[in-house]
Every structure is written in C-alpha cells, then in structure tokens.
Amino acid sequence: MPVVSLPYKYLERLTGADRKTIIDRLPMIGCDIERILDEQVDVEFFPDRVDLYSTEGVARAMRGFLGLESGEEEYPVAPAKIQFTVDENLKDIRPYLGSAVIRNISLDNEAIISLMGVQEALHWVVGRGRSKVAIGVHDLDKVTPPFRYFGAPLTRKFVPLDFTEEMTLAEIMEKHPKGRDYAHIVSGKPVMPLIEDAKGNVLSFPPIINGELTRVTEKSRNLLLDVTGTDERAVMTAVKVITTALISAGGTCEGVFVNGKPCPDLTPSIRDVSVSACNKLIGCSLNADEMAGVLRSMRYGTEPAGPGVVRVRIPCYRADIMHDWDIFEDVAIGYGFDNLETMLPRAPTLGREHPIMARAGLIREICCGLGFQEVMPFTLSCDDVMYTKMQRPQDSRVLRVLHPISEDQTLVRTDILPLLLDLLRINKRRELPQKIFHIGDVVRSLETSQKMALASTHPGADFSEAYAVIDSVCCEMGLSYDVAESSDPAFIDGRRADIVVNGKVIGVFGEIHPAVLSAFDIDQPVSAIEIDLKALE
Numbered sequence: 153m154p155v156v157s158l159p160y161k162y163l164e165r166l167t168g169a170d171r172k173t174i175i176d177r178l179p180m181i182g183c184d185i186e187r188i189l190d191e192q193v194d195v196e197f198f199p200d201r202v203d204l205y206s207t208e209g210v211a212r213a214m215r216g217f218l219g220l221e222s223g224e225e226e227y228p229v230a231p232a233k234i235q236f237t238v239d240e241n242l243k244d245i246r247p248y249l250g251s252a253v254i255r256n257i258s259l260d261n262e263a264i265i266s267l268m269g270v271q272e273a274l275h276w277v278v279g280r281g282r283s284k285v286a287i288g289v290h291d292l293d294k295v296t297p298p299f300r301y302f303g304a305p306l307t308r309k310f311v312p313l314d315f316t317e318e319m320t321l322a323e324i325m326e327k328h329p330k331g332r333d334y335a336h337i338v339s340g341k342p343v344m345p346l347i348e349d350a351k352g353n354v355l356s357f358p359p360i361i362n363g364e365l366t367r368v369t370e371k372s373r374n375l376l377l378d379v380t381g382t383d384e385r386a387v388m389t390a391v392k393v394i395t396t397a398l399i400s401a402g403g404t405c406e407g408v409f410v411n412g413k414p415c416p417d418l419t420p421s422i423r424d425v426s427v428s429a430c431n432k433l434i435g436c437s438l439n440a441d442e443m444a445g446v447l448r449s450m451r452y453g454t455e456p457a458g459p460g461v462v463r464v465r466i467p468c469y470r471a472d473i474m475h476d477w478d479i480f481e482d483v484a485i486g487y488g489f490d491n492l493e494t495m496l497p498r499a500p501t502l503g504r505e506h507p508i509m510a511r512a513g514l515i516r517e518i519c520c521g522l523g524f525q526e527v528m529p530f531t532l533s534c535d536d537v538m539y540t541k542m543q544r545p546q547d548s549r550v551l552r553v554l555h556p557i558s559e560d561q562t563l564v565r566t567d568i569l570p571l572l573l574d575l576l577r578i579n580k581r582r583e584l585p586q587k588i589f590h591i592g593d594v595v596r597s598l599e600t601s602q603k604m605a606l607a608s609t610h611p612g613a614d615f616s617e618a619y620a621v622i623d624s625v626c627c628e629m630g631l632s633y634d635v636a637e638s639s640d641p642a643f644i645d646g647r648r649a650d651i652v653v654n655g656k657v658i659g660v661f662g663e664i665h666p667a668v669l670s671a672f673d674i675d676q677p678v679s680a681i682e683i684d685l686k687a688l689e
Contacts, residue, residue, distance in 0.1 A: 154199070154273040158207050159192045162262035166211035166400070168220050178210075181217055181485060199277045200472035202393050206270035207262070208400040209393070209469070216451045217486070224453035224467055227399055227418040230255075232407030234376075235298035242303050245338070246345045246358065248384045249301050250391035252416045253292060254375040257403030264368060270397060274390050279359075280560065281578060283337045285381035285390050286359030288347070290366035292374040295349040301380065303343025310354035311364040321346075321357060330361045333581070336673055347378055375403070383558050389471040391416045396469045420453060420465040425476045427460045433477065434484040435492060446486040447479070474557075508602060511685065512591045515604055518628045522621060524589040524606055529571035531593070532561035537570050541671035543641040549596035564595040568605035569642070569682040573664070576609050577672045584676065585610035591685075601686035607664075609678045615647040618661040618679040622651060625681075631688075633658075642668050643680075651683065659683035 160171045167174060175193055179185060182201065186194040195210075203209045215221040229252075238249050259267070271287045279285030306322040312330075319327065321344045325335035337359050338344055347356040354363045358380040368375065377394060381387040395416055399405055407414045427440050438446070444454035444462050453465030466473050473479060484492070505513075516526060532553065537560075539546045547566045556562045565571060568590050576586060589606040608617060619635075626633045635649040640660045648662030661681040669678060 154205060154277055155186050155194050155196050156205055156207075156210070156273065157192050157194050157265075157269060158210055159262045159265070162207050162260075162266065163193075163211055166208060167214045167218070169214065169218055173218065174214060177214070177217060180489065181213055202274060202278055202389065202471060203396070203467075203469040205273035205277070205393070206397040207266040208397040209270075212400055212451060216449045219449065221451075222445075222448045224420060224448075224451055224465055225396075225400070227396055227405065227468065229414075229416065229418055230404065230406040232409045232414045234406075234408050236378075236408050236410045237298065237300050237302075238411050239300070239302035241343055242301065242345060245303065245341050245343070246380050246382055248381050248387045249410055250377075250379040250387045250415050251408040251410055252377045252391060252395045253406040253408055254377065254395070254398045254403035255406055256373060257375060257398060257401060259368070259370055259372060259401070261370065263401050264370065266401075267368070267394075267398070270394060274393065278386050278390055279381065282334050282359035284383050284558070284560065285379060285386045287390055287394065288356040288358060288362050288378045288380075289368055289394070290355050290362065290376045290378070291368055291372040292366075292376040293372070294366050295353055295355060295376070296351050297349065299347060299349055299355065299376075299378075301345065301347050301378075303341075304346040306344060308344070308346060308354075310357070312357070312361045313364050313367060315364060324357060324360060328361060334360050336580075345380060347380075376408075383560075385557055388416070392418060392468045392471075396467075418468045420467055421473075423464050423466060423473075423476070423479065424457045424461050425464055425479050427462060429476065430480045430483055433480050434487070436483075436487060438483070438487070443483060446483050450482045450486040452479075452482070508685075511688075512602065512604075514629065515591055515625070518625055519589045519604075519606060521628075522587075522624055524587045524608075527572070527575055527588045527590050529565075529568070529575060529590055529592075530561070531565055532563070533565045533571060534560050534562045537574055538563065538565065538567060539570075541573075541668060542567075542570050543665065543668055543671075547596060551595045551597060566594050566596055567682065568592060568594065568603045569607065569680055572605050572607040572680070573668070573672045573674065573678065576607060576674055576678065580674060580676075585613075601684070603682065603684050603686075605680065605682040607678055607680040609674065609676045611676060613663070613677040613679040615644075615649075615663045615679065618663065618681055619649070621679075622659075622661045622681050626651075638662065641665065651681075653688065656687055658687035 183195040183197045186196050197204045236251050275282050307320050309318040309320050311318050312324050312328050325331040345358050348354050355366050356362045379387050379390045427443050440462055447454050455463045457463035551564045553562055587608040591604040593600050594603050634652040636652050638648040638650040638660050643662040644665050650657045651659040659682050664678040
C-alpha cells in the first residue's frame with residue numbers, strides 16, 4: 153500500500169484544523185500512521201482510496217469528517233478551447249489519453265511535492281508501474297497548442313527532465329535513469345509514444361519522462377495535464393483524481409478536446425441506496441435523514457428518493473464505489489466505528505485454528521527457513537499472465553469476472569506460479585538472488601482450494617536447486633514423495649518433474665522455459681515449484 157507524506161503546514165492550511173486534531177482523527181478515515189516526523193506525518197491508505205493519495209485529497213476528506221464542511225464539492229469545468237489529437241499509429245501501443253487544463257494556480261514547494269507524490273502513488277497503484285497509466289503535468293505557458301500525441305521514431309530528439317542536452321528516444325531509454333527503469337514498457341514497439349505542441353516542442357515521452365521545457369515550478373500558473381495508458385477507465389480515474397486535487401489547491405479547470413471529445417468529465421454519478429439495508433449491514437438504527445447527514449460528512453451529495461431510500465451523488469474521484477456496500481462502509485466510517493454498539497456473540501463458541509491454516513503456517517515456516525520471502529500477489533489476473541505467457545492451455549474451469557474494470561483483472565487465479573513470475577518481472581532490476589513464495593486460494597469453477605508456489609531467480613538457478621528445495625519441504629512436512637517425468641510446457645523439457653504422492657500428481661518443479669522467461673521479460677534463469685495443496689487432503 154502506498155505511503156503518503158502529509159506536510160503539516162500545507163495540511164493545516166487546506167484543512168482548517170490543527171495538526172493534533174488531524175493526527176488523532178486520521179486513523180478513523182481508514183489509514184495507518186507510519187511515522188510522525190517534525191515537518192510531516194506519513195500515512196498508509198488502502199489501494200482502493202486513490203483520492204486520498206494527495207494532501208489536497210486528505211484535507212478534503214478531513215474537512216467533512218471533522219464537521220468543518222458538509223456535502224459534495226463542486227468541480228466546474230470551463231468550456232474546452234485547446235485541442236489534443238491522438239494518432240492512429242498508437243492504437244496497439246498506448247491508445248488512450250486524458251487531459252485537462254488548470255488555470256490560475258499558485259503552487260508553493262509543498263504543493264509541488266504533493267503533486268509529485270500523488271503522481272508516483274497513482275503510477276504504482278492505478279498505473280501498475282506506469283505500464284497501464286502514466287501521468288505528466290506541464291507548464292502550459294511554455295508551449296503552444298494544439299497538441300499531438302503520436303508515435304515517433306527512436307531518432308527523435310528532445311531535452312528530458314533533469315538533463316541539459318538533447319537526447320534521442322533510444323538514448324533516453326538507455327542512459328536516462330527513468331529510461332532504464334521504464335524502457336521495458338515500450339521497448340520493441342515500432343514507434344514510441346510522444347507528445348508535442350504546434351511548434352514541434354516535446355512535452356513528454358510517456359511512460360518514460362517529461363521534457364525539461366515544461367518543468368512545473370513555483371512560478372507556474374497554468375498547467376496542462378496529460379494521462380496516457382492502455383486502459384481507458386484507469387486513465388480517466390487518474391485524470392479525475394489529479395484534476396480535483398489541483399482544483400482543491402486553488403486552480404480552476406478548463407476542458408480539453410481530445411480527438412474532438414471534451415475531457416475531463418467531473419460530474420458525479422447517482423445511486424439510490426436503502427436505509428434498512430445499510431442498518432442491517434453495519435448494525436445501526438439510522439433513519440433516512442441521519443444517514444444522509446452522515447454521508448454528507450463523507451463528502452457525498454444526498455437527497456431523499458422515497459421512503460427509506462437516499463439518493464447519493466458520488467464524487468467523480470471516488471473510483472472505489474462499485475456497490476451499495478461501499479457506500480454503507482462510508483456510513484460506518486462517518487458514523488464512527490467507536491460509536492457502534494459492542495455486544496457479545498449470541499452463540500458462545502470455542503475457536504481453534506483451521507487445519508488448512510495450520511498446514512499453511514507450517515509451510516510458511518519451512519519456506520522462510522529455506523531463505524524464501526513471502527509475497528502477496530493479486531487474486532485477480534488475466535489469460536495472458538495465467539496461460540498465454542506460461543505456454544499452458546486454458547483451464548476450462550476458470551471463473552471469470554462479469555464486469556472487469558481492467559484487462560489485467562478478468563478472471564480469478566487458478567494458479568500461483570504465474571503471479572510469482574509477474575512479480576519477478578516487476579522487480580527484475582532489484583538485487584539478486586530473489587527467492588519468493590506464496591500460499592493462497594485459487595478458484596476453479598466455484599470451488600476454492602489452496603496452492604503454493606516458490607520461485608528463485610539468479611544466474612545459477614536450475615533444476616537441481618528446485619529439486620533440493622522440494623526435497624527439503626517434503627522432508628520437513630513428513631511427506632513421502634516420488635518424482636516422474638513431467639510434460640508441463642512452462643518448464644524446460646528434461647529439466648522438469650512431477651511431484652507424486654500416493655500415486656497422485658500433486659505438483660511440478662524444475663527450470664522455467666526460456667520462452668516463458670522471455671514472455672515475462674525476465675533475463676535471469678528461474679527455478680520454481682508449484683504444489684496443489686488440495687491434492688494432499
């Protein structure tokens with residue numbers, strides 16, 4: 153989860169409350185305080201609340217929670233004047249762009265730091281390390297509209313941020329620190345995404361680096377926002393979060409025509425929710441007026457919609473609201489968890505550890521003892537990661553998401569190992585060796601079971617290492633096993649083996665196939681193990 157730094161002076165100025173009151177109440181809106189420093193407090197928010205990744209967003213929420221303001225904030229958008237075109241040659245590379253203009257803003261150093269912080273947090277949480285979404289903020293007064301987002305050759309030159317000399321796009325990807333970090337996202341593409349103005353000045357090379365020409369400083373008064381990516385919904389979420397934060401910082405928003413369509417859309421969405429359903433879920437006895445008042449303190453707009461029903465206007469930046477229960481959760485937060493009545497369970501029970509969890513705990517202890525680090529990959533994945541890159545046939549029992557919000561989250565995972573390889577891809581530039589494992593639920597059809605997987609990457613990772621690890625794991629678990637020739641296409645033929653217990657294949661281990669490593673953009677050998685724990689029952 154992202155850690156957000158909140159400077160006291162800026163936070164107090166935006167909130168209208170003193171730092172002690174703010175720090176005392178911050179945990180009640182859903183965050184953990186990481187550290188309290190002399191000049192700032194560092195807090196950790198859940199990934200779903202991307203609107204709280206800036207000082208402006210936290211201040212907006214706190215003003216409502218502390219009773220200093222009530223109801224939704226309005227975010228007017230002046231008619232669009234500036235044109236942005238997106239060329240067709242980016243259709244299969246990074247096809248989506250969102251934009252906005254922020255006028256008459258005054259940014260001090262703390263506001264600029266907050267802006268940079270929300271950019272990086274969104275890059276990580278929404279943008280999946282910039283692969284899905286990349287954000288640029290530019291000094292509009294230094295460039296000339298209209299703007300063009302197009303695919304440029306590697307020989308195109310401009311001065312990247314923090315440099316003084318022109319570099320080609322190829323040189324940026326090779327020599328610039330950000331280029332080395334993010335070149336893998338666009339490497340191998342026929343053209344590179346680029347944003348330029350009417351005079352040919354380069355604003356940005358997304359998702360790598362902005363141009364030095366449009367650097368935002370304390371003297372900047374008019375800003376141009378560009379958000380590019382591969383997922384339209386994620387792109388527009390980032391646009392809304394940053395635009396509303398900059399409006400809260402004192403700017404005004406002006407629209408931008410993107411291929412003739414005005415952007416951004418900051419209008420709230422509407423949902424009618426049941427008061428009785430809310431009371432039943434959170435254990436309150438609120439009436440419609442009381443519930444509406446609590447929601448206004450959480451910065452929603454409300455109005456009656458019939459007996460026992462409240463019509464809720466959901467702010468545009470609340471991308472996490474997908475179900476009535478998400479609103480009910482905010483009712484509980486606004487009402488105050490400390491105000492909920494406590495009671496003993498009506499049925500006295502004696503608890504004990506579930507056998508599945510006991511076994512998982514033993515395996516965790518063994519894996520950690522062997523030098524592996526536990527990781528927590530996502531439960532949702534996609535066909536590309538789960539099957540295509542693994543060279544495995546699709547599981548006919550896969551459970552798909554009916555209305556996925558992202559092309560990366562279209563199904564519930566059926567295996568663990570592909571997710572570990574994806575994590576190794578993300579961390580490929582970290583120090584080696586990397587040895588990771590995970591034990592968790594997988595779903596086939598509507599049945600949930602458990603799998604475990606281990607992966608190790610370094611120059612010497614091979615079949616022998618995987619064999620030694622599985623032997624140690626089975627020995628410590630008191631499990632007698634045999635090995636047999638495997639046909640799993642994710643592993644190298646001749647360097648793979650099935651794990652057999654009581655005549656039943658429970659897993660596979662060996663050295664990952666080079667084609668799989670290439671698909672995951674991993675440049676070191678990987679030895680791996682995957683076991684179906686249900687097969688041990």
